[in-house]
Amino acid sequence: MARANRMQAAAIDRFGGADEIALHTLSVPEPKADEVLIRVDTASVGPWDPSLREGEYFEATKEDRPSFPFVLGVDGAGTVVAAGKRVKRFREGDKVYGYDPDIAKSGFYAEYARLKARHAAPVPNGLDLEQAGAMPADALTALTGLEAIDLKPGEKLAIFGASGGIGHIALQLAKRMGAGVLAIASGEDGVALARHLGADAAIDGHSSEVDTAVREFAPDGLDAVLITANSNGLEAVLKAIRKSGRAAYPNGVAPEPKARAGVKLQGYDGRSEPELSERLNRLIEMGQFTVHVASKYPLGEAAEAHRAVERHHLGKVALAVQPR
Template sequence: MLVVNPDTPSHDTWALVPKPDPEPGAREVIVDVAAAGVNRADLLQVAGSYPPPPGAPSWPGLEVSGTVSAVGPGSRWQVGDEVVALVEGGGYATRVLVPDAQVLPAPHGVPLVDAAALPEAVCTLWSTLGAARLTAGEWLLVHGGSGGIGTVAIQLATAMGVHVATTAGGPDRTARCAELGAELAIDHRSADLASEVHRVAPDGVDVILDVLGAGSLATNLSCLAVEGRLAIIGLQQGSRAELDLGLLLSRRLTVLATTLRSRPRTQKAEIVAGVAEHVWPLVESGQVRPVVHDRVPLAEAAHAHRRLASGEVFGSLVLVP
């Protein structure tokens, strides 16, 4: 098989290098990759600030779609099944090894290539919004609604009966977020976030899905309703900030943080099972769809990373071998 080697001494391209084909063990499958999703976590890994967990491949890639080409003993999948998979690393390749329990059937009505943009987003969202106890009728504020996770979050929350507010950069991007279901789409470049939030939700929002981290902490807390929950899944604006504990006490606020990649396989299996039961029907009904900005050749993975870092991408990029 071929894999992307980000250690290639060039800023323009990364080499595709051969690696031995993996062999499936018990309750594992080999997937011939149709596409691999590109995530900001991949950019962090290449920059050296988000190393893969022990035992995972050293090259990037957290989600793939493709066709099962081999199965290990006890697998519930069959050769020829079209699937999507949540992987611990190594998705930027022509072939991947995946635990059975981290595989989902490719959703009907979604092109197999585009489906590669779903596993990481839906698993992150299902686990995070569950931890935040988000329920129908509440308000959710999604930071970065034009991103890969944000575009899915807007659709998923809307399908759950949740009122969605979101942020994005520029009128074109906010308009597209509104088309996905956001009742309020705020241009973070020109609008005051707290004022806009309280205009539609006078008491504040119930849950905030935050990819920014430290830089938005004070503003986020000011946007929360009594007993509101701030769920942090990213640190794009830093990891250290001063926290007013008195504010948390007086308004009974919760600050929580979740990750997906570093969880043990048992927890990932539970998350994938929850997605299969609760989210996959929404995907197959068309209520939740991957928003794919572009399909990029695997050999141009470095270019895909630069595009994602630039902020030009609306939704996701996928790499195609």
């Protein structure tokens, strides 16, 4: 598959606000022996991206800072145009999605991105490149969390933040794993989305009736809780976890959740590895699956996409890298 030597990328020359993001003309990267080069179709815009843009992430974690210009975007989807000599899983023309945990490396807000083959996965049947590109980090983080709490068929699970990027995907995965799901969502539109996606019960997390909804859903207590946000209403949910119940949250949820004695509460990081992606794809391919893209922007409007991700929205914000 032919590829250009130069590409357009949304990048920053220094840390700062959304206005720092601008289109740059850069060289197309060359894949290393264990990498694939992807012609990016869609890039995800995550709630963590503003923190990367502002440099706060690197200050907080003490991880290596990126070099400038820094191409943002840790996940997306597209078509393989080249593969390193040690890559056996993929070949030119394959449709793939990926999440790169090497945060400081130039990313997916570009016409081409290189990615270690172990962090790439085939686009599952039933999803197009737009949906696949919007989901990787959130979907893998959702499944990592459900596995961290060892969710079992027949258990009653509450998802706090069920209309967000991680939450709306976790809801669907949990139902396919056989759990009953109470969705605590954001706003009436979030409640409507959660119900549409198959939640057994749903309520606005800002409602004064959260504790009532939890008691009605799980009179004997919740088996588990997946926490993707922390706001009013979470305390009532955590109090409803039965003795020896489990709860988990992705690291970065603030303020850090607290649970009563006897409840196993753990923070975790989303993973990106072939075995996890295979399990994710199997669950997705069990039936119709929705990656809800609330809004999408062309590559040249990446700054506006960053503003959008910091406002109330359902599901995902994405960049349409290739012209539609």
